[in-house]
Amino acid sequence: MSHRGNRHGRSEEARQSILRAADDLLVEKGFAQLTMEGIATRAGVAKQTIYRWWPSKTDVLLDALGTDYAEDLNPPDTGALRDDLRAHLAHLADYLAHSDAGAVFRALTGQAQHDAALAARLRAEHLTQQRARDRLPLERAVERGELPAGSDLDDLVDRLVGPIYYRVLVTGRPVPPEFVDALIRGAVG
Amino acid sequence: MSHRGNRHGRSEEARQSILRAADDLLVEKGFAQLTMEGIATRAGVAKQTIYRWWPSKTDVLLDALGTDYAEDLNPPDTGALRDDLRAHLAHLADYLAHSDAGAVFRALTGQAQHDAALAARLRAEHLTQQRARDRLPLERAVERGELPAGSDLDDLVDRLVGPIYYRVLVTGRPVPPEFVDALIRGAVG
């Protein structure tokens, strides 16, 4: 069932190897050394096949970021807000700083500083969903009465994850459990 | 004081027009469209003159970021911690999001996601000083007894400024005074 160049439309085989090659090369050589020609060569694909489906290397990366992001970062539901947050934020910090998908995210966020259109797509296609996942423990806590009903959950999310993103993207400092605990105390008491 | 061809060392005139051109072009066309050739043309300078003094365009920007950063972001000393922080954090948010120097900072931070050496220089030459300025109100509060002596001020700084950087660099959401107040309440009670 591998369609290569026919009227069924695009080759899933080529698509996979391109995304894989982009991911690998980003991790190996970094965003600046990531080129369309390099991806094509590594993927064993013609350059035109990449350009046919993606306008630029950032679009390939946006696609490569794809489902990984969505699936990996679902917070647990232990029934206790602080436990949920402790686990989720630690996972988030580790994911952003050390996973391959995290590397792609950092690269795209970096590029988004120079490219407003990319910034918009990154927010629409990934950040929104991620923030929804980040909110889940807080929403459940409101339902359980652990948090007051009128809380501004978006602001709470920012106060919880903002310092983590800051350390990962800006200062490069690690995010130990104690720091996560302090964040939680500051945000939800 | 215009040295064109002399034995007194580099031309201050050329230096200024290069930094100016880099700054302007960054704001006008963005980091990706900022090229050494473009800077040279705009500055009316030979490419070699740029390469003689700066290894890359990020180094020019690091230099252009220069003293502005240092001078502009000194927190006030009102004698009351919360007032100091309110003013300083609001100023910081505005500066990062809307000033020309903020644009340079965002561009460099973006590039630092792909360039570890740049990340290191950016931290050493700018972030460290900025964080020191961010700490000042907290240090004075400790001296005044407003904060307990053993507080981890670095962690407090991260909890105060982290969400601001997060909004500026990642979500693009604005930083209204109410959000700053919530940050302050969460961090220093």
Place this chain on the structure above:
Amino acid sequence: MSHRGNRHGRSEEARQSILRAADDLLVEKGFAQLTMEGIATRAGVAKQTIYRWWPSKTDVLLDALGTDYAEDLNPPDTGALRDDLRAHLAHLADYLAHSDAGAVFRALTGQAQHDAALAARLRAEHLTQQRARDRLPLERAVERGELPAGSDLDDLVDRLVGPIYYRVLVTGRPVPPEFVDALIRGAVG
């Protein structure tokens, strides 16, 4: 009589529209801008349909040159050698320089300078016949005793038509009747 997707052998409709498209495009845009894709699009035909029947664009043109060449350039038989030649050579010159088929011939001859196989086919499939037609008046003159029996007619043909091809292909100068007369005098007295 329109076969589109059938089991009756190739579509004469497609064949005609391809040859027609090739001819038109050659005249409109020139050989260099003539592409297989362009022919396919203009003819409303899939590229593969062209490749199924012709290996290259020059083969399409060889085919397009087709029967036109053969039919159009038969010399008259007035019974007088010089009259036959005068009419035939003037017609030949006009045909080569100004007709659509002449444009195809010039293009193929040009391409044959870079492609020995094409040169061979062009000679075998067109030039040989054309030279046979060019010889006809001479052969009839030998039969009538207007020319001596041992004459090398091939050399005579070259001396008659060579300068015409030279003007058309190389210098671009016109071929007026006086020049044709001079040619005839030089070749057959």
Place this chain on the structure above:
Amino acid sequence: MSHRGNRHGRSEEARQSILRAADDLLVEKGFAQLTMEGIATRAGVAKQTIYRWWPSKTDVLLDALGTDYAEDLNPPDTGALRDDLRAHLAHLADYLAHSDAGAVFRALTGQAQHDAALAARLRAEHLTQQRARDRLPLERAVERGELPAGSDLDDLVDRLVGPIYYRVLVTGRPVPPEFVDALIRGAVG
């Protein structure tokens, strides 16, 4: 005295190796397989250096044709028209059909069938001079009284060289001395 990239202007070294590479590759692989990239690689030169000075590969070839053409084809001056022509036309035929410069000429003439601008340049920069050389023996014969004063020398030149070009460019037949003699007899008695 080899200037590589300085304000003296272009590198003569690069110019020579490009022309040489173009010439060699044309002879080795033919016009169709001659590419700008191939020339650049063979010449050990950047593509941009070729494009800086020549708009297309035909312009490189026009330049490569250069002085060779001019120098090599000067007719002798024996004092006897028929001897001059016999030697010159034999030389011309051999040159066109068998020399490297002849291969370049044939390729350019072929390409000129598809490119009117090239045809114009080829005539202006090479054919005109060559025809002037071809006329020389005739002009000297007029001065000596070997030919009548009113002769149309241009037409005579065409009748002498036309069949030779025709054989070289169109039929591919050889040009033996007997054919040259017949040409001379037909044109100048």
Place this chain on the structure above:
DNA sequence: GGCTAACCGAGACGGTACGTCCAGTCTTCGT
């Protein structure tokens, strides 16, 4: 007051990657 060192502009150079175009092949569906 000419010499000379240091810096300047200009711009050609060898390279790398860009994004586009077309060649020629292949696979499927519909007629």
Place this chain on the structure above:
DNA sequence: ACGAAGACTGGACGTACCGTCTCGGTTAGCC
């Protein structure tokens, strides 16, 4: 069985910048 459609690999196109280089011109500061 054939034609239309169109995705595929491959390779050259012509362009934009990269970072390096060599040169001639200008201007102190020194003999």
